Amino acid sequence: xxxxxxxxNWYILMVLIAVALMIPGVAQAKSIKIWPDELKPMEPNRExxxxxxxxxxxxxxxxxxxxxxxxxxxxxxxxxxxxxxASTQVIVDRIKMGNGVxxxxxxxxxxxxxxxxxxxxxxxxxxxIRSGYRYYIRVLSDNDNSWFMGVIITFQDVxxxxxxx
Numbered sequence: 001x002x003x004x005x006x007x008x009n010w011y012i013l014m015v016l017i018a019v020a021l022m023i024p025g026v027a028q029a030k031s032i033k034i035w036p037d038e039l040k041p042m043e044p045n046r047e048x049x050x051x052x053x054x055x056x057x058x059x060x061x062x063x064x065x066x067x068x069x070x071x072x073x074x075x076x077x078x079x080x081x082x083x084x085x086a087s088t089q090v091i092v093d094r095i096k097m098g099n100g101v102x103x104x105x106x107x108x109x110x111x112x113x114x115x116x117x118x119x120x121x122x123x124x125x126x127x128x129i130r131s132g133y134r135y136y137i138r139v140l141s142d143n144d145n146s147w148f149m150g151v152i153i154t155f156q157d158v159x160x161x162x163x164x165x
Contacts, residue, residue, distance in 0.1 A: 032066065033150060033152050034151045036050060036055040037052045039148075043058055056145075057142075059138065060138070062136065064153065066135065067129065073123075074123075075107065076119065076151065077139075077151040078116055078151075079109040081145055081147070086110060086112040086143070087141075088140065089107070090121075090151055091103055092137055094130075094135045096134075104125035104127070105121055106121065107121030
């Protein structure tokens, strides 16, 4: 009986160790938001509009940081076309120093109804965040009718991962 008890104690200890080692591998769904006033204009000398609620009539960009090893699962942005023509596009890029830009995802809308439109799009490139890369969104707003109203990047985070540099 003492031998069985000792084996059971070792078995319980091994199970607890295995569970403790598995915890960092559990994925959690998270998201980050990039608001219109966080964007930087690509052409600052060109006339454009930008506030906390929308950005329009220029090309913009914003860097973002996600933990290394996380996987981007979905991207959603908000478009409002205030007349015709209206066109916004959001592009997710990454770049490694000394290399060219890689486009990971792209979505667009030409809705001109004046309604706020939710544009969902998936990642078509490598969705895994890798260290050594910088990640950006680019926003293209063709004119004053084309309002960009923010983007949400949803990702699966591995608990215990660290932000990519």
